[in-house]
Amino acid sequence: MSSEYEDLLLLLNIVRLSYDKQYVLYEEIGIRSIKELRESLYNLPFSRSIIEKLSKRIDKTDIDKYKDRLLQLNIHKVHYTDLDYPENLIHIQNPPPILYYKGILEKTFNKGVSVVGSRKCTDYGKYVCEKLVRELSYYKIPIISGLALGIDGIAHRAALDNDNKTLGVLGNGIDQIYPKSNRALYSKMESNGCIVSEFPLGSDPKPYNFPQRNRIISGIGTGVLVIEAQEKSGTLLTATAAGEQGREVFAVPGNIFSQGSSGTNKLIQDGAKLVMNVEDILNELPYEDSILQTQCKEEINEELSGNEKSIFQSLMISPKNCDELCFEKDMAISEVLEIITSLELKGLIGMIGDKYSILK
Known part of the structure; x- marks a missing residue:
């Protein structure tokens, strides 16, 4: 160009x-x-x-003064004809001709999952968000969200806490931090993630900007996961955009008496994939098993013995109790318990409900 x-x-x-x-x-x-x-x-x-x-x-x-300002603030830009432009965005309706960004805009975000939900989430929503993002992070699946309060911020932080890549899409100029309370998160994502905006420098976070930016949140990855949303909310606009873009839409069921879950429950009624665990997401997206296993195991393989790896990899696929592991691995219960104890001491697994699940 x-x-x-x-x-x-x-x-x-x-x-x-x-x-x-x-x-x-x-x-x-x-x-x-x-x-x-x-x-x-x-x-x-x-x-x-x-x-x-x-x-x-x-x-x-x-123009020259504006470009100088971009340089001063270490803000990069990518055009829709550039090779580095997010591939998935090219095919959505009205792709942004320019994206401003801070951090590293990696091609792996094309395989990411967008996590969206209520700004006023419940403890249940926070727990579910942290758990699912942590589990997606085991597979090194990037997390995309909107850097807002509530579920957005929780998703970004959970990704960073689990050494995963995360991308935040702003509804204002990239030189402005909104909300102000996310200043520390914004700074951390500049160094360890990526922040993007289609809006020029100095653009305030106007209400009409957010429905526009939602098409980027939904369009840049492979699917959208909704955790707590009312029926009339920006979150559901993102889910609607995802459906129109041909992306998978996932929803976590919530309390049928709670307004905060009325939107997610309605999405499930309308055909969104009900999510109870990370496998419900992985099974619907175009990821190859070999790639997932490589991505999530490459950092822990050197730490574990042969039998520890075998048990750990089994639990990565789905939580299991001792009897299920004994049957699957054809091992004595004493041997399985010894391995489970070792993995627990290493902080890799833990008991959730009546089954062992991955923690790291």
């Missing part, structure tokens, strides 16, 4: 020209530079008022 075309896309992003009109300019008309835009401005197929507003905004914009 030429520098003139890059500057044109940057200018159109700064002046907030709608995406459908942007595509008319460079896909239908073939405008490839700011100079060409200025020369053809009053011949564009837009209303007079839009052209006049666009002209005023262009005159007020200093």
